[in-house]
Amino acid sequence: MTALASIKNQDIAALMRDMGINARKAALELAQVPSEPKISALKAAAAKLRDNADAILAANAKDMEAGRAKGLTDALLDRLALDPARIEGMAAGIEAVAELPDPIGRELARWSPEHNGLDIARVSVPLGVIGIIYESRPNVTADASAMCIKSGNAAILRGGSESFHSSRAIFDCMAKGIAKAGLPDNAIQMIPTTDRAAVGEMLKLSDYIDVIVPRGGKSLIARITDESRIPLFKHLEGLCHTYVHASANPQKAVDIVVNAKMRRVGVCGSTETILIDSSVAGRLLPRIAEALVAKGCELRGDDIAQSIDGHIKPATDEDWVTEYLDAIVSIKVVNGVTDAVNHINTYGSHHTDAIIAENA
CATH class of the missing domain: 3.40.605.10 (Aldehyde Dehydrogenase; Chain A, domain 1)
Incomplete structure (x- = not known):
């Protein structure tokens, strides 16, 4: 046995x-x-x-x-x-x-109330x-x-x-x-x-x-x-986003996005949606798309993203709320930081999100 x-x-x-x-x-x-x-x-x-x-x-x-x-x-x-x-x-x-550094025994705060002479840490x-x-x-x-x-x-x-x-x-x-x-x-x-x-x-x-x-x-x-009868530290899923800001260095953006999506597609910290600023999408999205396709990634995007690059298939509403855990990514063109953050707050799980920028 x-x-x-x-x-x-x-x-x-x-x-x-x-x-x-x-x-x-x-x-x-x-x-x-x-x-x-x-x-x-x-x-x-x-x-x-x-x-x-x-x-x-x-x-x-x-x-x-x-x-x-x-x-x-x-x-x-x-x-x-x-x-x-x-x-x-x-x-x-x-x-x-x-x-x-050892996290134990660190003094986090100290105060000494004048009225009672106590020293509290x-x-x-x-x-x-x-x-x-x-x-x-x-x-x-x-x-x-x-x-x-x-x-x-x-x-x-x-x-x-x-x-x-x-x-x-x-x-x-x-x-x-x-x-x-x-x-x-x-x-x-x-x-x-x-x-x-x-x-x-x-x-x-x-x-x-x-x-x-x-x-x-x-x-x-x-x-x-x-x-559970015991307190939890938890997360539910990894609907993770990477936002390419208008100030992003183009080569850094390509390298970071490819790594964020394709390093290990099956982990919960993998990027599932790429948000790209409309001011740089025309010149930068084709480079990102080409690099992802070369790694075997399927691309799904909104109408604007599709019009910019022919590799991108139509995205449905379901794509924005899907944790693919696979070589698939959704792409949306956004109008600035506020638009990007609104999308993340609407569809994301607040697990692992990133902004690629040089001056944000």
Whole structure:
């Protein structure tokens, strides 16, 4: 019997309660840990990722094979896929987090009321225990663990079934690095089952988990919003916009727009709508369109955009509210900043929006 199967036969409510208790104990210890051991733990975790890259790739191959058999879209498979460069990116990201200033113990404000002689300070402290629920991106395992450790918080991780083997292999490296530095054993924990019931039980642990951070699609976010007894840090979707201002440097605009759309089309921070100022659209939109088409991107736009470049197909009202997560982008010509902002406020999700300008 596999470890996964045996977990499924256990009492999931008891499993989750035990994880909550262990996380709370670890959080109390972790809150007292000074900066240097946290830095050492993260650097050790990054080294473990590099040392175990082959094992992580082997685990990812299992997930990719299962994902293809399940019929996952190309966008989801791209989120799921790991390669040596992405593993190195995870390790480098952990090291970058390690070198950030310690966010704990910073004095945020101080005041001394004259009438009572008190000296009052507001100081940053850890939240406590953070529950992180995510779907097909195994790199979240490393990113979330690193940020929680750096900020003195314990974490309970729940990765999606699609990335189970990959996330587990990454988690093992993170846990070994943390243990090597002498941090609490349960500073990070990963739910060892893909059973959806574990999420429901996790969302009930208000005595042990201080905040839930969901990372995933609409259905996941909606479920967690409906069921959680714990406060959430969340977003719903990534209807992201890039506005090319009249003052934009033409080559910068082309390079930034292509990167914003095509670097990884399946992530929620990818641009889905390009807004271009009418004063520069005639000379700049053809360059942007040509560069996007060369990368395999389908273009859909309003009447003005279509009249400027023949690559652009008609956009419908639905396009302005669609998170494509694919090599498709909508394009609208706007009359200045106010028009651009009005469009973003009407159709956007306020996830990741950008203005390309030289003098804005």
